Amino acid sequence: MFRRLQTHQGKVVTVCVEGNDVRVPAGDSVAAVMLAMDLLPTRTTAVSGAPRAPLCMMGVCFECLIEIDGVANQLACQVQVSEGMRIRRQHGAGDPAS
Amino acid sequence: MNAPRELVIIGAGPAGMAAASTAAGLGVDTLVLDQQPAPGGQIFRGIGQAGPAHLELLGSDYQAGTERVASFVHSSADYQPDTAVWSLGADGELGILQRGEARMISARRVVIAGGAMERPIPFPGWTLPGVMNAGGAQVLMKSSRLVPLDGVVIAGSGPLLILLAWQYMRAGVAVQAVLELAPRKNLWRAGLRLPAALRAGHYLTRGLGYLLALRRAGIRVTYGVSDLKAVGNDRLEAVTFRTGGREQSLETGNLLVHFGLVPGIQLTEAAGCRHQWNDGQQCWRPQTDAWGNSSVDGIAVVGDGAAIGGAVAAVHAGCLAGLEAARALEHIDAAERDRLAVNDRQWLQNDLRIRPFLESLHRLPETLLSGTADDTLVCRCEEITAGEVRAAVRAGHRDPNQVKFITRCGMGPCQGRQCGQAVANIVAAACDRPVSEVVPFRVRPPLRPVSIGELSMLESGNNTA
Amino acid sequence: MNADVVIVGGGLMGSSAALHLAMRGQRVIVMEKDSPGRHASGVNAGGLRQLNRHPAEIPLAAAAARLWRDIQSLVDSDCDVKLSGQVRVAENEADMRLLEERAAQVRALGYEHEIIIDREQLYRLVPRLAPHCVGALYTRDDGFARPFHALTAFRHKAESLGVQYRTGSRVHEVARQGEDWQVVTDRGCVSAPVLVNCSGAWSQALCSMLGEPVTVNTGAPMMMVTERLPHFLDPVVGAASRKLSFKQMQNGTVLIGGAHLANYDMKSETTAIDFIKLSESARSAVELFPHVRDAHIVRTWAGLEAFTPDHLPVISPGSCATGVFHAFGFSAHGFQLSPIVGLILSELIIDGKSELPIGPFSIKRFLDETATGCA
Numbered sequence: 001m002f003r004r005l006q007t008h009q010g011k012v013v014t015v016c017v018e019g020n021d022v023r024v025p026a027g028d029s030v031a032a033v034m035l036a037m038d039l040l041p042t043r044t045t046a047v048s049g050a051p052r053a054p055l056c057m058m059g060v061c062f063e064c065l066i067e068i069d070g071v072a073n074q075l076a077c078q079v080q081v082s083e084g085m086r087i088r089r090q091h092g093a094g095d096p097a098s
Numbered sequence: 099m100n101a102p103r104e105l106v107i108i109g110a111g112p113a114g115m116a117a118a119s120t121a122a123g124l125g126v127d128t129l130v131l132d133q134q135p136a137p138g139g140q141i142f143r144g145i146g147q148a149g150p151a152h153l154e155l156l157g158s159d160y161q162a163g164t165e166r167v168a169s170f171v172h173s174s175a176d177y178q179p180d181t182a183v184w185s186l187g188a189d190g191e192l193g194i195l196q197r198g199e200a201r202m203i204s205a206r207r208v209v210i211a212g213g214a215m216e217r218p219i220p221f222p223g224w225t226l227p228g229v230m231n232a233g234g235a236q237v238l239m240k241s242s243r244l245v246p247l248d249g250v251v252i253a254g255s256g257p258l259l260i261l262l263a264w265q266y267m268r269a270g271v272a273v274q275a276v277l278e279l280a281p282r283k284n285l286w287r288a289g290l291r292l293p294a295a296l297r298a299g300h301y302l303t304r305g306l307g308y309l310l311a312l313r314r315a316g317i318r319v320t321y322g323v324s325d326l327k328a329v330g331n332d333r334l335e336a337v338t339f340r341t342g343g344r345e346q347s348l349e350t351g352n353l354l355v356h357f358g359l360v361p362g363i364q365l366t367e368a369a370g371c372r373h374q375w376n377d378g379q380q381c382w383r384p385q386t387d388a389w390g391n392s393s394v395d396g397i398a399v400v401g402d403g404a405a406i407g408g409a410v411a412a413v414h415a416g417c418l419a420g421l422e423a424a425r426a427l428e429h430i431d432a433a434e435r436d437r438l439a440v441n442d443r444q445w446l447q448n449d450l451r452i453r454p455f456l457e458s459l460h461r462l463p464e465t466l467l468s469g470t471a472d473d474t475l476v477c478r479c480e481e482i483t484a485g486e487v488r489a490a491v492r493a494g495h496r497d498p499n500q501v502k503f504i505t506r507c508g509m510g511p512c513q514g515r516q517c518g519q520a521v522a523n524i525v526a527a528a529c530d531r532p533v534s535e536v537v538p539f540r541v542r543p544p545l546r547p548v549s550i551g552e553l554s555m556l557e558s559g560n561n562t563a
Numbered sequence: 564m565n566a567d568v569v570i571v572g573g574g575l576m577g578s579s580a581a582l583h584l585a586m587r588g589q590r591v592i593v594m595e596k597d598s599p600g601r602h603a604s605g606v607n608a609g610g611l612r613q614l615n616r617h618p619a620e621i622p623l624a625a626a627a628a629r630l631w632r633d634i635q636s637l638v639d640s641d642c643d644v645k646l647s648g649q650v651r652v653a654e655n656e657a658d659m660r661l662l663e664e665r666a667a668q669v670r671a672l673g674y675e676h677e678i679i680i681d682r683e684q685l686y687r688l689v690p691r692l693a694p695h696c697v698g699a700l701y702t703r704d705d706g707f708a709r710p711f712h713a714l715t716a717f718r719h720k721a722e723s724l725g726v727q728y729r730t731g732s733r734v735h736e737v738a739r740q741g742e743d744w745q746v747v748t749d750r751g752c753v754s755a756p757v758l759v760n761c762s763g764a765w766s767q768a769l770c771s772m773l774g775e776p777v778t779v780n781t782g783a784p785m786m787m788v789t790e791r792l793p794h795f796l797d798p799v800v801g802a803a804s805r806k807l808s809f810k811q812m813q814n815g816t817v818l819i820g821g822a823h824l825a826n827y828d829m830k831s832e833t834t835a836i837d838f839i840k841l842s843e844s845a846r847s848a849v850e851l852f853p854h855v856r857d858a859h860i861v862r863t864w865a866g867l868e869a870f871t872p873d874h875l876p877v878i879s880p881g882s883c884a885t886g887v888f889h890a891f892g893f894s895a896h897g898f899q900l901s902p903i904v905g906l907i908l909s910e911l912i913i914d915g916k917s918e919l920p921i922g923p924f925s926i927k928r929f930l931d932e933t934a935t936g937c938a
Contacts, residue, residue, distance in 0.1 A: 001246070001351050001352065002238060002244040002245060002246055002247070002352075003244070003245060003246075005155075005239075005243040005244070005245055005269055006151075006243060025242065027144070027147055027242070028241075029242070032238055032241070032242040032244055035238065035244060036242070040227040040228065041227045041332065041333070045481065046791040046815060047480060047791075047814075048481055050225065050481065051226075051227050051332045051333065052225060052227060052478075053227030053228070053230070053333075055230055055231055055234060056215065056231050056233075057230075057231070057233075057235070057237040058215065058233070058234065058237065059546075060362070060512065060515045060516070061218075061231075061478070061512055061515070062479060062510070062511035062512040063225075063478060063512075065511065071857045072857075073511070073547075073858075073859055077234075078133070092793075093790070093791040093792055093815050094793075095854075185836070185838060187835055193838055202839065370831075370833070493715075493719070494719070494722075496598075500600075503605055503711040504712065509861070510790075510861070511790050511859070513862065542864050543836055543838075543863055544860055544863065547859040547860075548859065548860050549856065549859050550787075550789065550819075550845045550848050550849055550855050550856060550860060551856035553787075553838070553841065553860060554842055554845035554846040555842070556838055556845070
């Protein structure tokens with residue numbers, strides 16, 4: 001679990017995480033939001049349903065796959081939040097157009 | 099396709115920024131493509147938004163980034179962030195993706211400055227949520243000011259362990275333990291390389307400073323650790339390990355692991371550059387000359403993507419590659435290039451003197467590289483265990499690519515980035531051959547995620563990049 | 564003499580031939596320059612397709628289909644075969660007329676496996692297909708398998724019957740030595756009275772050494788595969804007026820081929836994907852299955868394959884010398900035929916003839932009067 005070092009002073013955006021609106025720093029990656037909210041696991045695998053969470057934070061491990069705005073298999077660590085973004089944890093093989 | 103750009107630089111970390119500033123300063127038409135939204139690479143992530151307190155917290159190496167980024171931003175290089183490079187041909191043709199639009203561009207010369215990644219080492223429980231790469235956690239601190247809760251355990255091998263513990267300590271995080279998994283005997287080997295390292299002594303004094311500060315704060319640093327395991331059901335609950343012949347267990351929700359860095363070789367592999375095994379760094383690296391030129395004409399590679407040398411060495415190597423690009427593109431002649439290169443070459447040499455010492459100190463034992471337990475997952479994507487890899491070898495598939503074909507190990511979304519080296523090590527050991535002799539996974543584009551829809555629009559994309 | 568038969572090429576055709584020969588007691592050595600399946604045999608699309616084959620190939624494809632249906636008993640592995648059918652969709656009335664003509668032609672030859680299905684039947688079979696299609700040509704007992712698994716099964720079964728594979732053995736020279744063929748590789752020589760050429764994209768070299776009159780072209784059909792998607796498709800889907808092969812594998816990944824060719828370099832034996840051409844396959848995929856638009860491509864690749872001038876394979880004795888047999892030039896549609904091709908070769912070699920009509924595949928069809936041929 002992670003915590004934020006100091007109160008964020010900069011720009012914030014509202015995103016919808018698992019159906020709930022939350023205000024988060026504009027510079028955050030989706031993975032940072034999920035870790036800050038402790039929403040682990042962020043996905044279960046397509047192969048066995050095993051729980052997984054972000055690992056590398058630099059776009060090379062593909063463990064942070066997540067559904068963003070209805071599109072599955074997005075790299076949470078490489079996508080910055082934007083106003084109105086809808087984020088959902090991914091269960092198994094996400095339908096690309098669910 | 100539009101006329102080729104003179105120079106395309108892939109990556110805006112220390113090496114890419116330096117190469118770009120240098121080449122653009124000599125009149126080269128320079129395009130810099132970077133995956134991140136802001137310049138700085140992984141090492142200087144979030145530096146544009148970092149206030150004075152944050153800069154102070156992260157230390158002097160991070161602070162140096164402010165100046166580097168500023169000089170890059172003020173150069174005449176055409177900088178395009180949020181750009182993924184998903185293919186690179188030996189002819190200098192690049193597939194890029196920007197804002198959901200894929201297109202092909204071409205370059206007369208390419209400098210790859212894509213950096214490194216943390217070396218993946220499979221160990222029991224490494225897929226549990228709560229286990230994360232230490233460098234990844236550091237990115238969270240740099241760019242989102244996120245730190246783990248008290249009780250975090252940091253484990254693995256490499257200078258980052260101590261640096262991160264020090265940064266967390268300054269941020270008020272109670273680090274429970276730092277576990278160094280390199281064998282104790284490394285100290286003797288490293289000792290032999292100490293005299294040379296003293297010529298880059300500032301690294302040693304800084305590292306010792308971090309260690310002393312940790313000791314004063316009562317943070318435990320344990321050496322000679324083995325048998326690291328992450329334990330938990332759906333997420334991490336504890337870390338177990340052996341030290342001094344005893345099994346120990348620490349309760350924690352955060353295990354941050356780091357086993358050094360390895361060059362990211364997807365781009366150089368895709369372009370057909372020749373690679374070689376680097377025994378000191380225990381990884382493959384693209385073969386380069388003193389200017390960063392790869393074996394493929396017109397393609398250079400610099401920074402940690404060429405060999406792990408750190409941010410300062412990357413800057414100097416980047417400058418040299420920028421000069422060489424200007425020469426190859428006939429903006430300066432060889433004599434001018436050589437004259438301008440003198441200082442960078444000297445600084446580069448001096449800076450790299452620390453490396454043999456660090457490599458010996460943090461050299462990983464074979465147990466971590468090829469000794470993965472049979473029931474431990476090697477391929478996180480396709481969920482293939484070390485035992486399945488060994489069984490494939492026994493069934494006659496005696497090279498990593500055949501193992502990949504038969505087991506699907508390395509065929510998942512990460513394209514073998516996470517399991518490739520482990521598979522090579524395990525296959526080599528199972529075949530009783532040195533790993534330098536096995537052929538690693540062949541790289542298959544797209545190197546970054548491209549959707550079918552994005553590819554389907556490829557031809558119609560306009561080529562303004 | 565080291566063996567009864569030496570086979571050059573350890574891919575599917577060579578391994579199938581080795582297996583069938585070994586089953587009949589022949590001592591076989593397979594010379595393989597890399598490892599088996601390094602090129603086309605290991606990385607093809609794995610289609611088990613009788614649908615829309617050249618009339619000359621239909622009898623062979625039908626015989627092969629019977630072997631695939633019970634492949635377990637032949638090679639002790641199911642090769643991940645999935646017989647979920649193949650459809651060739653018509654996207655408009657003109658397409659439909661072409662498919663109907665084809666169906667009539669096949670019926671006239673006495674075969675019943677290719678049937679016309681109407682719009683309703685098509686969408687029951689392929690519910691996620693884009694709504695504009697009007698019908699299809701369909702073969703129920705077609706499907707697909709995993710090529711490298713199939714190859715491995717053939718090879719392991721052959722090895723269990725005594726076949727020796729010499730991997731990493733590139734053939735430099737073949738020469739007559741009395742009654743035998745001596746095959747010289749960079750790892751020593753072997754000799755045998757019978758030489759079989761199953762060397763795929765490298766067949767030209769061997770044909771030249773043997774003085775055969777054929778020109779083999781090289782091509783590397785490109786393919787791509789997506790990340791795993793929830794199950795949405797059973798049959799393999801092609802289209803009447805597109806180059807496309809689209810299938811969802813058992814693990815959920817979608818494999819898209821389209822016979823668009825990669826660039827290649829025979830010196831380094833490597834291929835380079837031509838993304839502009841591959842984007843045509845992507846476009847076809849999206850137009851026929853719009854919901855896969857956002858699925859990511861995990862891998863693209865191409866395997867080096869031999870194409871003959873008429874795109875029909877060569878399955879025949881040599882035209883110049885005795886003791887030579889060929890099976891190559893499958894022109895990117897050989898996978899399905901592989902079990903039967905091995906059987907045919909074993910019959911040709913042991914019995915001197917095959918039960919199947921292989922006349923159209925004779926290497927002699929390329930003989931022309933101006934050619935000097937047979938050195």
